[in-house]
Amino acid sequence: MRDEAIVELLGVWKIYHMGRRGRITVEALRGVDLAVRRGEFLAVMGPSGSGKSTLLHLMGCLDRPTEGKVLFEGTDVSTMRSAALARIRNRRVGFVFQSFNLSPNLTALGNVELPMVFAGVPRRERLARARELLSRVGLRERERHLPAELSGGEQQRVAIARALANFPDLLLADEPTGNLDSETGHGVLSLLSETNVEGVTVVVVTHDPEVATAAKRRLRIRDGHIVEASDA
């Protein structure tokens, strides 16, 4: 079972410290056990503030747990240096956010190139790959446009292209359709499904029933606990 998991959480707690001298604490996750299997399409649902984004950040090695273990392909994330985590985020993981989070001063093409720049991919190869990805999300003609010149749906598609730039094994999407109307959201969802069909493990945080239905497995989280898990 274990080598089948791409990322595994074992008794994970995440506690944030806030306020003066960090005296206010927020327990965002309270003992989560979860294994994400290679190739699966998992939807995470739950009310706002329940810890969904925190869960995703931990899976994507953007953060370390306060307690418990996060194993990325069997390796304990807590023991890794920040450069090693950056490398995992760069090569193995793709992030898609609710608010797109494109760099405002880079063109669509530049945004898709960004993860490859950090990976040190040569310019030629980078451009070819970025253009290929933009074609795939239907935005090849808009490569010179800045994010501000694109609609929300288009921006999110650029963001998906960016997430796929370095051939990740794991795509993490945090409410990717949350800021889109249902029709545009539909397009984004198809892209995620296609990606999954091509073999990329997809974890998507969502309130959108359509997205949840498309996933092969769903889990519900409340107050930092997994309260319900169901296979489709």
Added chain:
Amino acid sequence: MLDLMGIAVRGLLHRKKRSWLTITGILIGITAVVALVSLGESMQLAVRRSFEELGYDVVMILPGELGGGFGGPSSFSTSFELDTESLTEVEGVEEIGLLNFQSVYVKADGNEGFLDALGVSENIFSFFKVEIVAGRGFSPDERGVVILGREVARELDLRAGSTLQIEDHPFKVVGIYSADSRLDEDAIILPLADLQELLGEEGVTMALVRVAPGDDVGQTAKRIENFLYRSRGRRDLSVQTMEEVHEVVQRALGILGAFLGGIAGIALLVGGIGVMNTMYTAVLERTREIGVMKAVGARNSQIALIFLMESGLMGLVGGALGTGIGSFLNFAAVTAAKRALGTRVLEYGISWWLVLGALGFSFLVGAIAGLLPARAAAKLDPVEALRYE
């Protein structure tokens, strides 16, 4: 590396107006540095040339201490008498030239007034050249003759062959000379014996001693000093080698340069603080973007590098423009000075090391100013940064 540079350039272009304003600070500092340093270089070069013309094998004998009475023909020092015959006996002394700077009353064709006069021993032109542009120079033992600086000749409308009255004695103009600086052409040169006779005194205001080839200039100067003390019984004359005089002048220029450089340095410091301020603002503004870059796999060092390149580039652009403007200012100043003084020794020039140094230094100022902001950017927690509104 180059691609991170691309991101840095985009970052700068995205806030063009602010970038330019920030760059202005560095620009002013580097302009000042380049203008002042290159002007200093031009001046030092001019000084060196003047001294080279006279030659470093020459020792000057002046009344009093160096610094007091040193100057050109327009400084009127107290005169002194010198036993040249015995001085020639001192080891290493090859030749002695004598000069007397005085102000004399001149009448010519209804014009009259005071002029700077230089009385010279007949061998003086082996120490420094004057260029005769009309007529001739005077020959040994010739008396009652004078050569005029070009300015004097122009002002008094005299030419070779004219006569004029110096202190009510008739003198024949045998030639017109030109000099490196128009200031030096505003004088007349006559035989020392004539000038001494006119003024009724035996003294000179300066003696130049040529040291024999193969003899050490410094040691010969010491021997002359000892000889003078022994024969005169007091130290009323100072003996200076050209090297010493040159050093004094260089040191004065150096102090001036350091002072001006200090002012320029303050301008640069202020420019650097401007860059730092802009970069802190940029880091704050782009917190979320930094979070995203980290999420897509930027290492902390790459984030730091992007911001360092941004600030370094601002420095470099300011430096490049400042170097251009500064060298233009130097060019303008030298051109103006040449026109005003008519001098040929002062020349415009900017050394490649100054250009490279200014560019490197401005990049460094920018990069150093960006160091702390870049570190702040690199150390941002990605999750916090992504939550930043």
